[in-house]
Amino acid sequence: MLKSAIIGAGLMGSAMAWPLSDNGNDVRLVGTHLDDAVIKACKERNFHPRLNRQLPEHVTPFYFSEIDKALEGCSLIVSGVNSLGIGWIAEQLSSRLKPGQAVVGITKGLESGDNGSVRLFPHIIKAALPAAIRDKLSFAAIGGPCIAGELAGRRLSFVMLGADDMVTASSLAKIFKTSYYYPTPTDDLLGLEVGVALKNAYTVAVGMAYGIMDGKGGVDAAGASMHNLAAALFAQGCSEIRLILRLLGGTDWFASSLPGAGDLYVTSMGGRTVRFGRLLGSGRKFQEAREIMAGETLESIEIIKHMSKLMPVWCQKGMINQDALPLMRTLSEIIVEGRDPLLPLESFFHF
Amino acid sequence: MLKSAIIGAGLMGSAMAWPLSDNGNDVRLVGTHLDDAVIKACKERNFHPRLNRQLPEHVTPFYFSEIDKALEGCSLIVSGVNSLGIGWIAEQLSSRLKPGQAVVGITKGLESGDNGSVRLFPHIIKAALPAAIRDKLSFAAIGGPCIAGELAGRRLSFVMLGADDMVTASSLAKIFKTSYYYPTPTDDLLGLEVGVALKNAYTVAVGMAYGIMDGKGGVDAAGASMHNLAAALFAQGCSEIRLILRLLGGTDWFASSLPGAGDLYVTSMGGRTVRFGRLLGSGRKFQEAREIMAGETLESIEIIKHMSKLMPVWCQKGMINQDALPLMRTLSEIIVEGRDPLLPLESFFHF
Numbered sequence: 001m002l003k004s005a006i007i008g009a010g011l012m013g014s015a016m017a018w019p020l021s022d023n024g025n026d027v028r029l030v031g032t033h034l035d036d037a038v039i040k041a042c043k044e045r046n047f048h049p050r051l052n053r054q055l056p057e058h059v060t061p062f063y064f065s066e067i068d069k070a071l072e073g074c075s076l077i078v079s080g081v082n083s084l085g086i087g088w089i090a091e092q093l094s095s096r097l098k099p100g101q102a103v104v105g106i107t108k109g110l111e112s113g114d115n116g117s118v119r120l121f122p123h124i125i126k127a128a129l130p131a132a133i134r135d136k137l138s139f140a141a142i143g144g145p146c147i148a149g150e151l152a153g154r155r156l157s158f159v160m161l162g163a164d165d166m167v168t169a170s171s172l173a174k175i176f177k178t179s180y181y182y183p184t185p186t187d188d189l190l191g192l193e194v195g196v197a198l199k200n201a202y203t204v205a206v207g208m209a210y211g212i213m214d215g216k217g218g219v220d221a222a223g224a225s226m227h228n229l230a231a232a233l234f235a236q237g238c239s240e241i242r243l244i245l246r247l248l249g250g251t252d253w254f255a256s257s258l259p260g261a262g263d264l265y266v267t268s269m270g271g272r273t274v275r276f277g278r279l280l281g282s283g284r285k286f287q288e289a290r291e292i293m294a295g296e297t298l299e300s301i302e303i304i305k306h307m308s309k310l311m312p313v314w315c316q317k318g319m320i321n322q323d324a325l326p327l328m329r330t331l332s333e334i335i336v337e338g339r340d341p342l343l344p345l346e347s348f349f350h351f
Numbered sequence: 352m353l354k355s356a357i358i359g360a361g362l363m364g365s366a367m368a369w370p371l372s373d374n375g376n377d378v379r380l381v382g383t384h385l386d387d388a389v390i391k392a393c394k395e396r397n398f399h400p401r402l403n404r405q406l407p408e409h410v411t412p413f414y415f416s417e418i419d420k421a422l423e424g425c426s427l428i429v430s431g432v433n434s435l436g437i438g439w440i441a442e443q444l445s446s447r448l449k450p451g452q453a454v455v456g457i458t459k460g461l462e463s464g465d466n467g468s469v470r471l472f473p474h475i476i477k478a479a480l481p482a483a484i485r486d487k488l489s490f491a492a493i494g495g496p497c498i499a500g501e502l503a504g505r506r507l508s509f510v511m512l513g514a515d516d517m518v519t520a521s522s523l524a525k526i527f528k529t530s531y532y533y534p535t536p537t538d539d540l541l542g543l544e545v546g547v548a549l550k551n552a553y554t555v556a557v558g559m560a561y562g563i564m565d566g567k568g569g570v571d572a573a574g575a576s577m578h579n580l581a582a583a584l585f586a587q588g589c590s591e592i593r594l595i596l597r598l599l600g601g602t603d604w605f606a607s608s609l610p611g612a613g614d615l616y617v618t619s620m621g622g623r624t625v626r627f628g629r630l631l632g633s634g635r636k637f638q639e640a641r642e643i644m645a646g647e648t649l650e651s652i653e654i655i656k657h658m659s660k661l662m663p664v665w666c667q668k669g670m671i672n673q674d675a676l677p678l679m680r681t682l683s684e685i686i687v688e689g690r691d692p693l694l695p696l697e698s699f700f701h702f
Contacts, residue, residue, distance in 0.1 A: 052573040145582030153575035156563075158583035158699060182583075184700040212507075222403040224504035227620045231496030232509035232533075235613025242607050256593050256607040258700065262586025265616065269578045348509060349535040349609065 001025055002175070004076035007067070007089060009035040011148035012106050013080015014048055018152050019181040020078075021056035028070040029055075030062045032081060032088075039063050051152045068096070076102050076175065079125065083109035083299045086121050090128030097129060099136035102172060104161075106142050108299050110197040112306040116313035118248055120193045138168045142176070142183060143196035144258040145266035151181065158182045160258050162192035184258070191250030195241055195259025198328075200300040201307065202237025203267040205327055206230050207274035208341065211281020230268070236327045236348045237264060243351070244328075247319050272296050280341040286334055301335055308332035323347060352376055353526070355427035358418070358440060360386040362499035363457050364431015365399055369503050370532040371429075372407035379421040380406075381413045383432060383439075390414050402503045419447070427453050427526065430476065434460035434650045437472050441479035448480060450487035453523060455512070457493050459650050461548040463657040467664035469599055471544045489519045493527070493534060494547035495609040496617035502532065509533045511609050513543035535609070542601030546592055546610025549679075551651040552658065553588030554618040555628035556678055557581050559692065562632020581619070587678045587699045588615060594702070595679075598670050623647050631692040637685055652686055659683035674698060 001024045006013050009031040020027045031039035041049045042061035048054075055061070062070040071077070077097070081089045086107060093103070105121050113119040122139040129137070144159030151157050161176065161183040163169040169185035176183050186192055209230035219225050241264075242255035254260050268274055276298055279289035290301070307328050314320045326347035333339040352375045357364050360382040371378045382390035392400045393412035399405075406412070413421040422428070428448070432440045437458060444454070456472050464470040473490040480488070495510030502508050512527065512534040514520040520536035527534050537543055560581035570576050592615075593606035605611050619625055627649055630640035641652070658679050665671045677698035684690040 145586065146579050147575070149573060150575040150577070150579045153571050153573060155571075155575055155577055155579060156560075156583070156696070157579040158586070160700075182696065182699070209507075220504050220506075222500060222504055224498070224501040224506055225620075226501070226506055227617050228497050228501045228506060228508040231613045231617035231620075232507070232609065234616045235496065235509070235607070235609045235611075238607035238612045239604070242604060252604075253590070253593060253606075253702070255604075256586070256589035256612060257702070258583065258586045260586075261589045261607060261612040261615075262582045264612075265585045265619075266578050266582035268616075269576075269582075345507070345533065348533070349511075351604070351608070 002076055003074045004028070004078065005030055005070050005074045006078040006080050007092070008032050008080030008085065009038045009042070009061075010080060010082065011050055012146070013078065014051055015148035015151040016078050016080065016106065017059045018056055018154060019176050019178045021058040022154075022178050023175065025058060025175070027059045028062055028074065029059055030067050030070045031064055032085065033064045036063060048152075051149060053152050067092070071096055075100065076104065079103060079105040079107060081107060082297050083107050083121070083302055084297065086124055087128070090125045093125065094129050097133055097137060099133065102138040102140065102168070104140045104142060104172060108143065108196050108200055109303055110194060110306055112309040116310055116317055116319065118190070118194060118310065120190060122189065122193075138163065138172070140168060140172050141189060141193055143192050143263070145262040147266060154180045156180050158184070158258060158262075160184045160186050160192050162186045162189035164189055188251045188254070190248060191245055191254045192259050194245060194248060194250055195254045196263050197303050198241045198244060199237070199260060199264040199267060200273055201303045201328065201331055202233070202241065202264055203273040204277035204280065204300050204304070204331060205233040205237055206264070206268045207277020208281030208343070209233055211278035214278065214282040232348065233327065234264060234268065239349070239351055240325050240328055243324065247314060272298060273300050276300065280334060283341065285340065286338050304328070304331045304335045308336045323350065353427055354425045355379070355429065356381055356421050356425045357429040357431050358443070359383050359431030359436065360389045360393070360412070361431060361433065362401055363497070364429065365402055366499035366502040367429050367431065367457065368410045369407055369505060370527050370529045372409040373505075373529050374526065376409060376526070378410045379413055379425065380410055381418050381421045382415055383436065384415045387414060399503075402500060404503050418443070422447055426451065427455065430454060430456040430458065432458060433648050434458050434472070434653055435648065437475055438479070441476045444476065445480050448484055448488060450484065453489040453491065453519070455491045455493060455523060459494065459547050459551055460654055461545060461657055463660040467661055467668055467670065469541070469545060469661070471541060473540065473544075489514065489523070491519060491523050492540060492544055494543050494614070496613040498617060505531045507531050509535070509609060509613070511535045511537050511543050513537045513540035515540055539602045539605070541599060542596055542605045543610050545596060545599060545601055546605045547614050548654050549592045549595060550588070550611060550615040550618060551624055552654045552679065552682055553584070553592065553615055554624040555631065555651050555655070555682060556584040556588055557615070557619045558625035558628020559632030559694070560584055562629035565629065565633040583699065584678065585615060585619065590700070590702055591676050591678055594675065598665060623649060624651050627651065631685060634692065636691065637689050655679070655682045655686045659687045674701070
C-alpha cells in the first residue's frame with residue numbers, strides 16, 4: 001500500500017485511479033490548471049463528470065494549487081497530461097520530485113530528436129529534471145489498448161508497462177495489476193512508446209476509409225460499407241509500425257501485439273482520432289478538418305508532424321528508401337503540406 | 352482476355368466475377384448442386400439474390416448440370432466452394448481439368464497433416480487429381496480482408512494472391528487486378544493460407560469479448576463497452592498467428608499485414624464468425640451456440656478442430672511448450688472438449 005499521485009484529471013489519467021485504489025493504495029488525483037471544474041465536482045460530489053462515475057474509495061481530489069500537499073509522501077507519480085503538456089509537467093515536477101520516486105507516464109506521443117532519433121516522453125521528462133535528482137528516480141510508461149471509460153468501469157483491459165529495465169517494469173506492473181487490469185511488463189520502453197504513438201497516426205488512416213465511403217454517399221444500396229479498405233489501411237499501418245520499430249531497434253513483433261494491432265483496433269472503434277480521419281477521407285483538407293474539431297486534442301497530428309521530420313533523415317542516412325512508409329508519407333503530406341487527402345493505392349504492400 | 356469459370360455461387364465465389372468481368376474476361380458462374388435457386392435468379396433476371404446486385408456484363412450463369420459446357424475453353428478456374436466442399440470440388444475437377452489451366456482457390460481453411468504438418472487447400476485439390484495431370488496445372492489461392500458484398504460493389508479491396516512460385520502468383524494477380532481490387536502476389540502460399548485460416552479462429556475470440564459484455568448486461572450505465580478486452584484478444588490472436596507462422600516456416604510478418612491483422616479486423620466487423628464467438632462469450636457452451644446457428648457455415652470450427660490435433664504434436668516434437676498458444680488452446684477446449692467458455696487471462700502476452 002503506497003501513496004500515489006495522478007497529475008492531470010483527464011479521462012485516462014483519472015481512470016488510473018481505479019486499479020490503484022482497488023489495490024488499496026492512497027490515490028491523490030491532482031487536476032491541472034485546466035481541470036478545476038472536474039476537481040470541483042470530484043470534491044463536492046465524489047463524482048468524476050468526464051468519466052461519469054463515482055470515484056473509488058481511496059481517491060482524494062486536489063486542485064492544482066494544492067499540488068505540494070498532494071505530493072507529500074508519494075512514492076508513485078502518474079503523469080496523466082496529454083502530449084501538449086509534457087513540457088509543462090516536466091517543469092512542474094522538476095522542483096518537486098524526491099529521490100526514490102517512480103514517475104509513470106500514460107501520454108501517447110513521440111518527438112523527433114537529433115540525427116533521426118526518437119525522443120520518448122519519459123526520457124524528455126527525465127532530461128528536464130535537475131541533474132542531482134534525475135538518476136535517483138525510476139521512469140516508466142503505460143501503453144496499449146485501453147479506453148479510459150472501460151478501465152474506470154473495471155472492465156478487462158490488457159496493457160504494457162515499459163521501463164528501461166525489467167526490474168523496474170515488473171515491480172511497477174505489480175502495483176497496478178488487479179483482477180481486471182493486466183499490465184505486462186517490458187524493458188523495451190522504446191518499442192512500447194513508439195508503437196502506441198504510431199497507432200494514433202495510423203488510426204487517422206483507418207478513419208479515412210469510412211470518410212471515403214461518406215464521400216461516395218455512405219453504405220451503398222446493397223449494404224456495402226468500406227471495411228475492406230479500412231482493413232487494408234489497418235494492415236498497412238501495422239506493417240509500417242513493424243518497419244519503424246525495426247529501424248529504431250524496438251521489438252518488431254509489438255506491431256502484432258498490444259502496442260500495435262491491439263491498440264490500433266481499440267482506437268479505431270471510435271473517438272476523436274478516427275473521426276478526424278473520417279473528415280479527411282470525405283475530402284476535407286487538413287485545416288478544414290482541424291477547424292471542425294477545434295478544441296479537441298489530436299495527438300495524431302503532433303505525431304505525424306514529428307514523423308515528417310524523421311522520415312527524410314532516415315532516407316538521407318540510407319535507413320529507408322524513398323518509397324518506404326507510403327501511408328505515413330501520405331499522412332504527412334496531408335497534414336504538414338496541406339495536400340488533398342488521396343491514398344497512394346499502388347504503393348501499399350510492397351514489403 | 353480469357354475464359355474463366357467460377358465454381359460455387361456463394362458470396363465470395365460470385366463476387367470474384369466482378370474484377371474478372373471488369374477486366375473483359377469471359378466469366379462462367381457455375382453453381383454447385385446447392386446453388387440452383389441462385390443460378391435460376393441469375394439466369395432469369397441477371398440478378399444475384401445473395402449479393403443483391405445485377406451481374407456484370409461478361410458473366411454467364413450455369414447450373415451445376417451444365418458444368419462441362421461451362422468449362423469449355425477455360426484457362427482459369429476459381430474454386431469458390433466453402434471448406435466443407437474441398438473434397439467434393441477435387442472430385443469434380445479430377446476428370447475435367449486440362450493441362451495448362453490455373454486453379455485459384457478462395458476457400459479459407461487448413462487441415463492437419465502427418466507429423467504436425469499443415470495441408471493447404473490448393474495442395475489438397477492437387478493431390479486428389481490424377482498423376483498425369485496434376486503437374487501440368489497451376490495452383491494458387493486468394494486471401495485477405497475482403498467482404499464479398501464490398502468487392503461486388505467495386506469498393507477498394509486489398510488481398511494477397513499466393514502460389515508456390517512468384518511467376519505464377521504475379522501473372523495470376525494481373526488477371527484479377529482492377530482499379531478497385533489489388534491482389535499482392537506472394538510465393539508464400541503457406542503463410543497466406545495459414546494466416547487467413549487462423550484469423551477465422553481468432554475472430555471467434557474477439558466475438559467472445561462482446562459476448563462477455565452481453566453476459567454482464569451490455570454497455571454499462573456510463574457507456575463502457577468491452578473494446579479493451581476485444582483488442583487484447585485481437586492482439587493475442589495476431590501474436591499467436593505470428594508464432595504459428597514461424598513454427599511452420601511461413602512469413603511471420605504476415606501476422607501484422609493483410610492475412611493477419613487486416614483480415615482479423617474485417618472479419619471482426621460483423622458476420623457469422625464474430626456472432627458465434629459472441630454466443631460463446633455470453634456463456635453458452637459450444638453445442639448450444641452451434642444449434643442456435645444451425646445451417647450456417649462456420650469455417651472457424653473446422654480450423655480450431657484441426658489446430659486441436661496439431662498442437663499436441665507440436666508439443667511432443669518440442670516445437671512449442673505446453674503454455675504456448677493459450678488462446679487457441681482455450682478455443683480448442685471450448686469447441687472440441689465442450690468446456691465452459693472461460694478465458695485464461697493470466698496466460699496471455701507471455702511471449
